[in-house]
Amino acid sequence: MSLTSSDIARIANLARLELQPDESERMLTQLNGFFGIVEAMRSVDTTGIQPLAHPVAAIQDIALRLRDDAVSEPDQRDANQRNAPAVERGLFLVPKVIE
Amino acid sequence: MTTPLSTRAPHDLSVQELVHALADKQISATELAQHFLDRSTAHADLGAYVDVQADTTLAQARAADARIGAGTAGPLEGLPLAHKDIFVTRDFATTAGSRMLKGYHSPFDATVVRKLADAGAVTIGKVNCDEFAMGSSNENTAIAPVGSETVQPVRNPWDTARIPGGSSGGSAAVVAARLAPAATGTDTGGSIRQPAAFCGITGIKPTYGRASRYGMVAFASSLDQAGPMARSAEDCALLLSAMCGPDPDRDSTSLDAPTENFSRKLNDSIEGLRIGVPKEFFGEGLSDDVRTAMDAALKQYEQLGAKLVPIALPRTELSIPVYYIIAPAEASSNLSRFDGVKFGHRAKDYGDLADMYKKTRAEGFGDEVKRRIMIGTYVLSHGYYDAYYLQAQKIRRMIADDFQNAFKECDVIAGPVAPTVAWKIGEKSDDPVANYLADIFTLSGSLAGLPGMSIPVGFAKAAADKGLPIGMQLLGNYLDEARLLNAAHRFQLATDYHLAKPAGF
Numbered sequence: 094m095s096l097t098s099s100d101i102a103r104i105a106n107l108a109r110l111e112l113q114p115d116e117s118e119r120m121l122t123q124l125n126g127f128f129g130i131v132e133a134m135r136s137v138d139t140t141g142i143q144p145l146a147h148p149v150a151a152i153q154d155i156a157l158r159l160r161d162d163a164v165s166e167p168d169q170r171d172a173n174q175r176n177a178p179a180v181e182r183g184l185f186l187v188p189k190v191i192e
Numbered sequence: 193m194t195t196p197l198s199t200r201a202p203h204d205l206s207v208q209e210l211v212h213a214l215a216d217k218q219i220s221a222t223e224l225a226q227h228f229l230d231r232s233t234a235h236a237d238l239g240a241y242v243d244v245q246a247d248t249t250l251a252q253a254r255a256a257d258a259r260i261g262a263g264t265a266g267p268l269e270g271l272p273l274a275h276k277d278i279f280v281t282r283d284f285a286t287t288a289g290s291r292m293l294k295g296y297h298s299p300f301d302a303t304v305v306r307k308l309a310d311a312g313a314v315t316i317g318k319v320n321c322d323e324f325a326m327g328s329s330n331e332n333t334a335i336a337p338v339g340s341e342t343v344q345p346v347r348n349p350w351d352t353a354r355i356p357g358g359s360s361g362g363s364a365a366v367v368a369a370r371l372a373p374a375a376t377g378t379d380t381g382g383s384i385r386q387p388a389a390f391c392g393i394t395g396i397k398p399t400y401g402r403a404s405r406y407g408m409v410a411f412a413s414s415l416d417q418a419g420p421m422a423r424s425a426e427d428c429a430l431l432l433s434a435m436c437g438p439d440p441d442r443d444s445t446s447l448d449a450p451t452e453n454f455s456r457k458l459n460d461s462i463e464g465l466r467i468g469v470p471k472e473f474f475g476e477g478l479s480d481d482v483r484t485a486m487d488a489a490l491k492q493y494e495q496l497g498a499k500l501v502p503i504a505l506p507r508t509e510l511s512i513p514v515y516y517i518i519a520p521a522e523a524s525s526n527l528s529r530f531d532g533v534k535f536g537h538r539a540k541d542y543g544d545l546a547d548m549y550k551k552t553r554a555e556g557f558g559d560e561v562k563r564r565i566m567i568g569t570y571v572l573s574h575g576y577y578d579a580y581y582l583q584a585q586k587i588r589r590m591i592a593d594d595f596q597n598a599f600k601e602c603d604v605i606a607g608p609v610a611p612t613v614a615w616k617i618g619e620k621s622d623d624p625v626a627n628y629l630a631d632i633f634t635l636s637g638s639l640a641g642l643p644g645m646s647i648p649v650g651f652a653k654a655a656a657d658k659g660l661p662i663g664m665q666l667l668g669n670y671l672d673e674a675r676l677l678n679a680a681h682r683f684q685l686a687t688d689y690h691l692a693k694p695a696g697f
Contacts, residue, residue, distance in 0.1 A: 101566075108524060108569040109531070110562060111550035123563060124570075126625050127516065134513040135579060137587055144585030146414055147445055148400045148641025151592035152670055158444045165441070172299035178538035185533055188545045 095125050202227050203370040204693075207271060207427035210373055214260060214270040221260065221270025221314060225253035228272045228316050232338075232371045235697065239337035240346045240362040240371060242277050243285045244317035252314040259312065268434055269312030274372040276363050277318040277335070278325050279305050279418075280407045284315065288409040289323040289333040289359075292536045292556035302407025303439050304376060304418045311434040316372055319362030320346050323558045324527065325383055325411045328631060330361030331621050332560045345617055348391060349694040350660055354614040357387030363421045364391035369697040374422035374431055378408055379644075380415045381515050382609070382634025388421055388646040389609035389663020394680065394690055395421040396428045399670050400641030401447035404439030412522035413445070415515075415638050424690050425647065425680035429455040432673065449671055457678040463497035465679060468602030472508035473633055479612045485650035485662040486608055489683070493606070496682055503598040503605065507591045511636040514591065516628055517571050517584035518639070523561075524568025530556060563624060592640040595669075604679050605667040608633055609646045613660035633665060643673045647680045648689040661689075 101121050105112045112120060147155045170183055179186035196209050197218050205213065213219050229249060232241050249272075256270040280286045280298035287293045301309065309315070322332040330345040337344065346361045348354040349369035356365040360377030364387035367375050377384040379397035388395030396419045403418040410416065420431035437451040469490065474483065490500055507514075532538035532552030539551035557565065571580035598605060610630060620626045637644040646663040668676035684690050 096570075100570075104566050104570045104573070107573060108565050109528075109546070109549040109553055110557070110565065111547075111554040112562075113554075116562075120563065120566060123624055124566060127563075127567060127628075130625060130628070131513040131517065131580070134510060134517070134583060134587060137510065137583070137590075139583060139586035139590070142586040142589055144582055145589035145592055146585065148414065148588075148592060148639065149447060149670060151589060151596065151640065155445075158440060158446075160441055169299055173534075175299070176296050176535035178532055178536075187533055188542065188548055190545055 096121060096128070203231060203373070205373070206424060207373050207422055207430055211268060211271055211430070215265060217260065221253040221256035222250060224270060225249050225272050225314050225316065228372060232316060235369055235371055236337070236339040238347050238349060238352070238365055238369055238371070239340065239344050240319050240365045240369070241274070241317045241338045242287065242320045242335050242362070244338050245284055248283045249314060249316055256312055256314055266310060266312030268308065268430070271313050272316045272372060273308060273313045274316050274319045274363060274366045274375040275305060276321050276360050276375065276377050278321055278378050278409045279376060280409065281305055281315070281318065284318045286318070286409070287335045288325070289321045289335055290556065290558070290561070291334040292530050294335065294537065296535060298407070300407065303404035303442060304435050305407065307437070308376070308431070308434055319366055319375060321362055322359035323561050324409060324523070325359040325378055325380055326523070326560050326564055327358045328382070328386055328627050329355040329615070329620065330358040331355060331617065332358070332558055334558050348614050349697055350392060351614070353616055354660070355390070355617055357390035357614060359383040360421065361387045364388050364393055364395070367391070367393045367421050367423060368694060370693070374420055374427055376418060376435070377421045378416060378418050379638065380411050381519060381638045382631050384419050384421060385609050385634050385644055385646040385663070385665055386631070390614035390661065392648045392661025392663070392689070392692060393421055393423055394425050394428055394645065394647050395419060396432060396645040396673065396677065397643060398432060398436055398673050399447065399643045401445050402436040402449065402673070404443045404446050406439055406442035410526040412519040413526060414522060415519060424684050425645070425677045426455070426458060426684070428645070429458060429677045452674065454674050454677055457674040458681045460678050461497065462679055462682045465498040465604065466501050466602040467493055467498050468501050468503035468598050468605040470503050470505040470508065470598070470605060470607055472505050473607030477611050478608060481613065481652040481654050481657060482608050482611060482662055484653070486664060489649035489664050490606065492683065492686060496686060501602045503602055505594050505598060505636060507587065507594055508632065508636055510587055511591055511639055512628060512632055514584045514587045515631070515635040515639055516567070517580050518588065520564040520568035521572050521581050522568070524565045524572065527561070527565055560624065588639045591636050595636070595640045595642060599669045604676060607665055609663040609665040613652045613657045613662060637667045642670060643668045643676055645676055645680055647683060648692070650689060
């Protein structure tokens with residue numbers, strides 16, 4: 094199986110990445126090179142095997158940890174917004190979304 | 193009794209020795225901090241430090257001196273440390289090696305940074321790494337080191353034309369060059385073990401979930417794990433004890449395992465220790481120098497009373513595609529937060545919101561990160577999820593089961609960290625797949641979430657690579673870090689590879 098340039102364009106759109114034409118071309122070659130080493134994995138018989146998400150679940154049950162839905166953090170809006178590219182009156186600015 | 197400081201420079205002392213010298217007031221934390229700040233300036237051409245704030249460091253050191261004076265010193269009081277620039281820090285910039293985070297200042301400290309500070313450690317500065325910890329050579333950084341305008345990889349102190357390994361290359365280089373007694377690192381697929389091997393130092397990645405991931409810029413959340421890098425196993429044990437412990441409110445995958453003293457078994461005898469030797473780690477592609485050093489190290493272990501047991505890890509080669517599906521999948525999800533809205537880079541010129549996202553991410557991410565986002569997005573996309581991501585997660589369990597089978601016959605597993613010694617800067621930078629293949633021996637342990645370490649076991653003899661350090665990997669079963677460190681320490685009591693120092697430092 095090989096990816097095509099239209100696959101690259103579709104994936105880049107899903108990933109919200111703008112790729113220049115030469116970049117797309119290089120990406121196509123490199124990704125196809127990469128999926129060459131992935132082929133070996135696809136033929137492995139995994140019938141009946143449960144996927145492993147938390148590695149330590151291989152030996153013991155790992156419960157999904159939940160905490161009470163209570164306010165635990167102080168208001169740090171100013172500190173948090175110090176790194177924002179565009180802020181006005183405590184709000185994050187983005188281009189107009191609704192016409 | 194002569195104190196070590198009367199005959200040796202402070203940077204030649206181990207963490208253990210420094211902690212004692214500080215507690216005994218043979219040297220003050222402030223003097224020691226200044227000493228390492230001066231060294232990092234004198235060796236700025238190594239390109240390891242990406243942020244140094246001398247005033248902050250000295251203020252931390254003075255506070256440490258005050259606690260030593262008041263008798264309230266912590267176990268690492270006054271010890272200078274470098275932090276990999278993947279841990280967020282309130283008092284230093286955090287870039288994760290990415291243009292995306294250039295100039296970013298976190299409002300809080302990562303749990304690991306805070307725990308080390310609570311134990312008394314003083315931060316010398318932040319050290320470079322591959323962008324978002326994606327890379328094995330440090331060539332993927334987008335951040336210029338302190339004192340330079342040019343973006344460049346950290347140099348390997350043993351040969352400055354070579355890469356230090358990655359992604360924790362800055363951490364390994366400063367420890368080897370003695371610009372810090374120890375450093376923090378993170379390991380997702382080998383990022384502590386491989387640079388430790390390439391720079392001739394000792395590093396340990398604990399069991400997944402031992403150290404909190406809170407405040408570690410996320411790459412692949414089911415694999416990322418923090419650990420210490422220092423010159424010896426004894427030093428690593430001391431640091432690891434301070435770094436680990438449950439963080440239930442801040443890290444949903446942090447283990448419930450209680451805080452441990454990882455130094456407690458260091459001096460135990462290893463008589464009868466069963467060392468598993470996987471034949472898959474000694475196949476084709478292993479360089480002669482690495483093979484010779486492994487054979488000699490295994491022989492040394494036999495002399496120390498250990499028993500070598502042949503074992504099989506049949507899915508070693510498969511761990512490459514499995515890892516390079518799972519890690520990019522998780523990365524593509526984690527890195528979706530970089531959209532130019534709340535923090536980080538934003539493109540200057542754009543049309544609508546979608547255009548802003550796309551241009552911001554195109555400008556902010558480097559090539560390797562883009563490749564992994566593309567791979568991850570693809571394998572998680574509709575119609576491909578089962579064939580790639582789910583299939584990889586299933587083989588991941590088979591790999592973890594292979595290890596459990598192996599640990600029925602042995603206590604620790606030993607083999608090479610990497611097939612070769614450190615390569616030359618630029619040698620593999622155009623070939624991403626070649627870089628992935630070189631990770632073959634570290635990926636399976638990461639996928640299984642096992643603790644693993646690298647210890648120096650020799651130097652290359654081949655003319656082209658002469659004198660470059662070689663590391664041996666030791667893998668342990670879950671939560672068995674103390675035994676791993678014991679095996680490493682006993683080796684280091686009998687050998688002096690970990691004491692060797694690169695020329696010029």
